[in-house]
Amino acid sequence: MKEQLREKIAGDITLSSDVGKTIRKWREEFNISQQTLAKHLGISPSVISDYESGRRKSPGIAIIRRIVDGLIEIDEKSGGKTIKKYTLGEKTDCIISMKEFKTSIPVENFIRVLDGENLTKGLPLVRDIHGYTIIDSMKAIVSLSSFDYLKIYGWSSERALIFTGVKYGRSPMIAVRAHPLKPAMVCYHKPEHVDELAIRLAALEGIPLVRTDLPMQVLVDRLERLS
Numbered sequence: 001m002k003e004q005l006r007e008k009i010a011g012d013i014t015l016s017s018d019v020g021k022t023i024r025k026w027r028e029e030f031n032i033s034q035q036t037l038a039k040h041l042g043i044s045p046s047v048i049s050d051y052e053s054g055r056r057k058s059p060g061i062a063i064i065r066r067i068v069d070g071l072i073e074i075d076e077k078s079g080g081k082t083i084k085k086y087t088l089g090e091k092t093d094c095i096i097s098m099k100e101f102k103t104s105i106p107v108e109n110f111i112r113v114l115d116g117e118n119l120t121k122g123l124p125l126v127r128d129i130h131g132y133t134i135i136d137s138m139k140a141i142v143s144l145s146s147f148d149y150l151k152i153y154g155w156s157s158e159r160a161l162i163f164t165g166v167k168y169g170r171s172p173m174i175a176v177r178a179h180p181l182k183p184a185m186v187c188y189h190k191p192e193h194v195d196e197l198a199i200r201l202a203a204l205e206g207i208p209l210v211r212t213d214l215p216m217q218v219l220v221d222r223l224e225r226l227s
Contacts, residue, residue, distance in 0.1 A: 005072070006068055006069070006072055007155070008153075008155060009026055009068045009071070010064055010068045011155050011156055012153075012156055012157050012158075012181070013026065013067075013068070014061065014064060015130055015156045015158050016157075017127055017128075017158070017184075019051075019058040019059070019064075020051050020052045020054045023048075023052050023064075024052040025180045025181070026068075026180075027048075027052075027071065028180065029082065029180045030071045030074070030075050030082045031082070032071060032074055034049055034052075036074060037071065037074065040070045040074055041066055041067070041070050048067075093136075093139060094135055094136045094139035094140040095133060095134070095135060095136075095151070095152060096134040096135065096136055096164065096216075097132075097133070097134040097220050097223065097224065098131070098132070098133045098134070098152075098154055099131055099132060099154075099223065099224065100130065100131040100154055100156065101129070101130055101131055101226060101227060102227050103227070104128035104129060104130050104158075105128060105129045105226065106125075106128055106129075107125045107126075107127045107128065107184060107185055107208060108125045110129045110132075110160060110185065111125070111185075111208075111210055113222050113226065114187060114210065114219065114222070115212055115213070115214055116187060116210040116211060117210060117211050117212070118208060118209075118210055119194055119199050119202070119209045119211060120199060120202050120203050120207075120208050120209045122203065123202075123203060123206060123207075123208055125208060127158065127185070127208075128158060129158065129159060129160050129184055129185060130155075130156040130158045130159055130184075131155065131156055131158075131159040131160075132159055132160040132161075132162060132223055133152045133153070133154060133159060133160075133161055133162065134162045134164065134189075134220065135152055135161060135162065135163050135164065136164055136165055137163045137164060137165040137166050137171070137172060138165045140152075140163075153181055153183070157182060157184070158183075158184045159183055159184060159185075160185040160186070160187055161176070161183045161185070161187070162186075162187040162188075162189055162212075162219075163186070163187070163188055163189065164189040164190070165189075166189065166192075166194075167191065167192045167193075168192065168193055168194065168195040168198070169188050169191055169195055169198035169209075170195050170197055172186065172188070172198070173186065173197075173198040173201040173202055173209070174201065176201075176202075176205065176207065177201050177204070177205055182205060183207060184207070184208075185207060185208045185209075185210060186202060186207055186208070186209050186210070187209075187210040187211065187212055188209075188210070188211045188212075189211075189212055189214075189216065189219065190211075190213050191211055194209070194211060
C-alpha cells in the first residue's frame with residue numbers, strides 16, 4: 001500500500017504540467033507545513049517555498065523522491081492517517097474502463113478521438129493526456145467515498161475522466177473542484193444537458209470540459225486502441 005502510494009505521488013508530480021503546484025497540493029493533502037517538511041529533509045523552508053512557487057527550477061527525480069519519502073515518513077510518525085486514507089485497493093465497480101498510455105497524447109488529439117465537443121471554448125488546449133478512466137456516475141455517487149476517489153486517477157492525474165450517466169453535469173464537476181487532485185480533462189458521455197454551472201466550474205479550474213455522444217462500446221474500443 002505504502003509503496004503504491006509513493007509511486008503514485010512521485011508520478012503525479014513528475015508528470016504534472018506545474019510541478020511546484022503539485023508538490024504543494026500533496027504537502028497540503030498530508031497536512032504538513034513547509035517548515036516541518038524542510039526540517040525533516042534537513043533543508044531550509046525557503047527551498048520548499050521556492051519549488052512550490054516556481055521561483056526555483058523544478059526539482060529532479062531524486063529530489064522529488066526525497067520530498068515524497070519525507071511526506072510519507074512524517075505521516076507514518078503521526079499514525080499514518082493520510083496513508084490509510086489513500087489505500088489503493090482493486091478497482092471499484094464504478095470504473096468501466098481505465099488505461100495508462102505509454103506516451104502522452106495532446107488534449108486536442110484526444111478530443112478528436114472522442115468525436116468530442118469542447119464546452120469550455122475559452123480555455124487553451126495545451127495539456128497532455130497520460131491516461132483515462134471511464135466512470136459510471138450513478139455507481140460512483142452511491143459507492144465511491146471521498147477516500148476512494150484516488151482510485152479513479154490510476155498512476156497520473158494528468159488524465160481524462162469520462163463520466164457516463166450524466167444528467168446535468170453539476171455533481172462530477174463539484175467533486176472534481178472539491179478534491180485536491182485535478183484531471184487534465186473531464187468528458188461527459190451522452191449527457192441530457194450540461195448545466196452552465198458545470199462549464200463555469202471547469203473554466204475556473206482550468207480543466208477542458210468535453211461532451212461525446214459516441215456509443216459506449218465504440219468509445220471504449222477507440223480508447224483501448226490508444227497507446
